[in-house]
Amino acid sequence: MKQIGIILLIALPIIANAQDITKSKKESAMKFNELNAFEKSVIEGKGTERPFTGIYYKHDEKGTYVCKKCNEPLYRSADKFDAHCGWPSFDDEIKGAVKKTVDADGRRTEITCAKCGAHLGHVFVGEGFTSKNTRHCVNSVSLNFLPELKK
């Protein structure tokens, strides 16, 4: 039994390391869109665009909102609602597309693109805006919009 324990102790870091290597290879192979200085300050610098200034705040076309940096589909127009807060608001994300991380001070929960880590905004729960009781407050500048194809 003791030997198995020792073997595991040696093998586990090797396995973990191998996973890290595959992950970084995958990331470097990923093609990102070029970002301008303002987009970088929000998406990579975790900044916030001024309220009521983003192009998708009052935007109600049918379609899909994708990550500005990696084009991953993040939100559907069907989940968008007007929270009168000055930023595009969604009460749900495309399953698995958005990563949630509690800020260091524990007060707010940051949302990022699960694929490339682009900063999107913050998510708030318990405000009662919609039946899902969730508001993803997203910077327009972190998104691109793909209109639904007309049949």
Ligand SMILES: [Zn+2]
């Ligand atoms: Zn992304």
